[in-house]
Amino acid sequence: MTDCGCDKAKAELEEYIHNELTVGEAADIAEHMATCEDCSGEHLVGLTLTLKVKQACNEKAPEDLRSAILSKLSEVSA
Incomplete structure (x- = not known):
């Protein structure tokens, strides 16, 4: 194989992280x-961001905050 270069690696980094290539x-x-230290560094940043977003999507709001938001939504809808 030949080195694809930084431009291609960076352009396809998101797809690489999500196994879409x-x-x-x-x-x-x-x-x-x-x-390539620069591209491997960007890869690490991308992996970290992906992990943090997945973790954030699994978090639940505290019950009192959830109740307050639902209450306000009911008021606005009425």
Whole structure:
């Protein structure tokens, strides 16, 4: 394989993180990141953001906040 370069690696980083590339495309990007500190750093940032968003989507609001919001929504809808 040949080094795909920073432009391609950065352009396809989101798809790489979400396993949306072909095996060959993913291998090219992985090979590039193995030798490119800048792209591997961006990959780490992308992984961290993805993890934090997933965690945030699983969190629930405290019951008192939830009740207050639902109450206001009922008032506005009425």
